[in-house]
Each structure stands twice: as structure tokens, then as C-alpha cells.
Amino acid sequence: MTAEEQVKQQAATRTLQEIQSEVRSTNKIALSVDCVIFGFDESKLKVLLIKSDLKKYTGKWSLLGDLVFPNEDIDEAAYRVLKQRTGLSDVYLEQVHTFGKVSRHPAGRVVTVAYCSLINVQHHKLNILDNELHWHDIKSVNSMAFDHQEIFDTCLKQLQKRVQEHPLGFNLLPKKFSLRELQNLYEAILDLKMDRRNFRKKFFSMDFLVDLKEMEQDVPHRPGKLYRFNFEKHEKKKKKFIGIDF
């Protein structure tokens, strides 16, 4: 870890009290980033949360976030938070929405830019840095600190939409995966059941899957074939008459 990184790491662990004093020191608006970090484990979609350190919200969970430094791009700030908390870099990260209601944060006027990140939980397990963190099943997340519930809901909806438009889901899977895992993932994200035969047909008809000629190991029943994601460019079919689909 470089000196610069250490400074950032130190700064990012400011308590809410410290943030509060900084925010209130001027009447200007403070800017933060919050990351909704998704993982996939045991056929369930999970989100990485931290225990809120503000008394008012004792027992509530929060997203991972921090104030943006004056000399740092907001995207960089989000990467920094992610790196600090998970130890991971080179992961999927996308800005989703900015939340800027006057009274959204108890520490003062803090506008926050929400990011959505998709990580591989297996990799993360090797790098876990903080025992205040916990992976929550998204179905059990229903009352978070501040307006974090709204931020989370927005990011989840965005993910559900995005995952149907772009092959993002692979970011949540291990490098080698079976079609069953892939389908479990989509069912967990979209919260629905799909027909196995149609699901397979759909993915095989696109160029996303490379057959690794390997089989699953240590599964209690018949092993399935393993695939990896095909990183070569995928041509998007152009339609002449764009299907307006309200």
C-alpha cells in the first residue's frame, strides 16, 4: 500500500462525528459517495453493509460510503471506498443516481452519489478487511440508516434493468460456472422463475458462453458442464424499426 493509499484509508475511516464537524464547519454542501455492493452466494443475491456508527441509528445497517476529497474524481472516490472495504480492484462499478434532499443526512447537508458494484464473493472472502461488514440477503434488507433504503432500492431496480440489457451478471459469478448457477443468478436478481430450456436456448443463441469442456466437481448429483464468459466483443443486433416497448 502506497503512502497516498494509506492517507486515503485513514481518512475514509472518519467517524460520523468527524464528518459532522467537517460538514457543519461551513454552510456549503458536502459531497459523498455510497456504494451498493452486490454479491452472489448460495444462490442468493447479497449486499455488503456496515453497522451504522451513529447513535440515532444504532442497530441499523448502512451502505459503504465516504466524503469525496476535494482533489479526487467522484468515480475515484467510489473506487477508493470499494477497495478499502473489500480489498478488490478491477470490479464492475457504475454510477446510478445522486440523492440530494436537504435533510437526507443527520450530519448536515450531504449530497451523495450512489454507485452500484458487482463483485465475486469468492474473491472477496480472501480479502475481507473489516468485521463490521456483513453480507445481507437482499430479501431481508428493509430498514437501513438514513435514506440508504431508498438508495438501495434504486440501485437494485437499476441492476434488474441493466442485467437484461447487458451481460453484467457474469461479474457476480466465479470464472467457471454452470448454467444452473447462471440461471440461479438471474432468478435471484430478477426475483422470478424461468424455464430452464428457454433460458439455456437464450444464452446459447448469444455468444456469451465458452464451453470449458470441464464438469462441476463435488456436487451431490449429476455434474453440469462448466462455462466461462466470452470477453470478445458481442455485436448488438440492430433493428431497422426500433421496437418501442412501453
Place this chain on the structure above:
Amino acid sequence: MTAEEQVKQQAATRTLQEIQSEVRSTNKIALSVDCVIFGFDESKLKVLLIKSDLKKYTGKWSLLGDLVFPNEDIDEAAYRVLKQRTGLSDVYLEQVHTFGKVSRHPAGRVVTVAYCSLINVQHHKLNILDNELHWHDIKSVNSMAFDHQEIFDTCLKQLQKRVQEHPLGFNLLPKKFSLRELQNLYEAILDLKMDRRNFRKKFFSMDFLVDLKEMEQDVPHRPGKLYRFNFEKHEKKKKKFIGIDF
């Protein structure tokens, strides 16, 4: 106009020099909103721009924006800018993306939240408040001040996507419109030609159009029927097996 509105109007006409001095007075991050205001006129999609008042960018055009007040929601700030510049309220306004590179603005560290607005140009003509404003054909917009070109491009892409998912386009049309105008609008937004028969079929098969039993007036050839948008709720067809469409 209330006293509060006057204060806001006054504040919003700050010059860039004034903004600059405010931004540099602390080392904190300043927050602004920028509005990409779309209109539709003469079968062309237009965007409302203002001449940049910063010397470095003389002759360049800018989006309409302002700093966010400490006691104002960011959505409110965007509405304020829109109201000031167009005189219009109750118009379509949607947050699109936040731009937060360290050096994006010459006045210092200003992070800006971009909004997309769709207005009816006919209404706006009655309310025009500022002769520094100009409606530009989107096809001729290619070098704006600061990073406004990038912001504009992002908002246009977002609009192209949104308009195929939701019936937003109607916000750009007069209350009464012909199918030809509707198709011209979609062709202008999406920058493509559509088959007239399929286009009509598509819109009639949805519940969006109410036949006003009126005909166009003062058109140089055979008049077409006039319609209005049907504001009643439209049930979105649910698919069982969600079409993953990369």
C-alpha cells in the same frame, strides 16, 4: 413572483466570475445542476443553450445551470433553473448523471448533476425571458463550453433509450398532434426512419392515443386527424420469462 423567487432569480444570474470567487473561497466541493432542455420544432429536436459568459469559452454555448443553494434539494434547484429560463413549470424533468471530474470546470471544483427536461416549445415561446438563449438543432451541437458536450451527449443517449421504454415523447408535442408529428418526433429523437404503417399500428395497439375527431388546420395538403395523449394508466404487459435482450 414571490420574494423568495426573486431572491433565487437574482442569485441564479450570478456571473461565472462570481461563482468562481465563491467556489474558491473554501477548498470544499461546490455543487451545481445543469439542465439539458429539449424541445421539438419544425420536425427537429432542439436543445436550449445560453452563450457562455466565461472569456475562455467566448463563442461557445453552455447548458443552463446554477449552483445549488445549501437549503435547497437538488431536484428543486433544477426546477428553479428551468423555471427561470423558460418560465415553465410542471414540465418533465429527470436526473440523468452526475459529472465529478476534478478539473471539469474552470472556476474550480464544481460537481454537477445533469438533468434532462422535455418541454413544449409552443408554450415556451410565450414565456421566453432571456435573449441570450437559443434553440439549437441537436445535429449542429458539437462543441460546447466546459464538459457540456459530454453532458449533452449523455442526456441525449438517455433520452433515446427512455423514449423507447416510456411514453415521454408526448411532453415535447402540443396537446393536439397528428400521427405524422408523432412519428417525426420519434424519428428526430432516434435519428432513423420508420415505416409509417408499422408506426401507426404500434401506437394504435397501445392505449396512448385519444382520437379528438378533429383535423389539422392550415396544412398545405390533406389534413390528418388530431390526437391527444391518454393520461389514464397504461398497464405494462408482464412477461413470464423476461426477455433478456443484450
Place this chain on the structure above:
DNA sequence: GTTTCAATGTGTTTAATTTACACATTAATT
């Protein structure tokens, strides 16, 4: 007022995509 013109208005056929649905195969377990 007849003709010309340029737009509106309408249906059908084909292709592509989506959906529904059932049975054989495999490997681990008993």
C-alpha cells in the same frame, strides 16, 4: 371545375422471436 399533387389512411404476408411444454440421460447415492 378539372387535373395534379402530396400527403393521409389502411391490410396482408412473411419472418423472427417468445413461450409452453415432456422425455431421455447421467452420475451419485442407497
Place this chain on the structure above:
DNA sequence: AATTAATGTGTAAATTAAACACATTGAAAC
């Protein structure tokens, strides 16, 4: 060797999208 619980595969029906051509109307030109 039989059982079990999963993987793996194909086809038919329904829906949706795409391609395509001609009659009708009203204004403008003559």
C-alpha cells in the same frame, strides 16, 4: 442393481416485428 435428482435436449403454438402497395382525400395549380 435400483433409485434419485439433477442435467441435457427439441418441437409446436402464439405472439410480435418487418416488409410491402394501393386507394383516398383535400389543397393547389391550371
